[in-house]
Amino acid sequence: STFRATPNWIEIAFVSILLCRPDLTLLAIFIEVLMLVPRFLSNTSSRESLRQRLLVATVAVIPPMLQDIRRLRSKLVRLRLSHFCLHFDWMNKTGNHTTERQLAIFSRTLAFGLAAVALEAEGLKRTAA
Numbered sequence: 007s008t009f010r011a012t013p014n015w016i017e018i019a020f021v022s023i024l025l026c027r028p029d030l031t032l033l034a035i036f037i038e039v040l041m042l043v044p045r046f047l048s049n050t051s052s053r054e055s056l057r058q059r060l061l062v063a064t065v066a067v068i069p070p071m072l073q074d075i076r077r078l079r080s081k082l083v084r085l086r087l088s089h090f091c092l093h094f095d096w097m098n099k100t101g102n103h104t105t106e107r108q109l110a111i112f113s114r115t116l117a118f119g120l121a122a123v124a125l126e127a128e129g130l131k132r133t134a135a
Contacts, residue, residue, distance in 0.1 A: 007095045011108040012115040016074040017090055030122055035071075037118045041110075042067040 013021070015038035022030035046063035054062075081089045093111070095104050 008092050009095055009104045009108065010091055011093055011111040013091050014074060014093070014111050015114060015118070016071075016078045018115070018118055020078060029125065033121055033125065034118055037114055037121060038071060039064070039067050041114050041117065042070065 015034045019031045019034040022034060043063045046066040047059055050059040050062050093107060
């Protein structure tokens with residue numbers, strides 16, 4: 007089954023590219039990595055140094071992000087633009103998975119939105135000065 011949610015990082019990055027805003031594209035990527043690393047960090051061995059654990063957690067974000075890129079590519083190749091903000095429920099409506107995913111995606115979108123507003127405000131200050 008599928009569910010609707012706010013745009014994920016790759017959809018935001020894609021629109022940012024279309025708008026010729028590489029700064030917002032990089033911001034979307036940064037926010038996603040920043041939000042994923044703690045999740046993977048909690049799964050690393052506490053016997054390793056913090057530096058090693060951070061490295062492993064940072065590398066661990068690559069596969070899910072590549073999967074998101076692949077999903078976006080698939081939507082674009084098939085011209086399924088109506089599938090933007092449409093996510094697959096791999097738990098098939100069991101438990102609170104859909105709600106949890108919607109909240110996780112929303113929190114990332116909100117973090118991106120707040121950071122983008124701050125970035126724009128900073129840019130306006132520099133332009134005015």
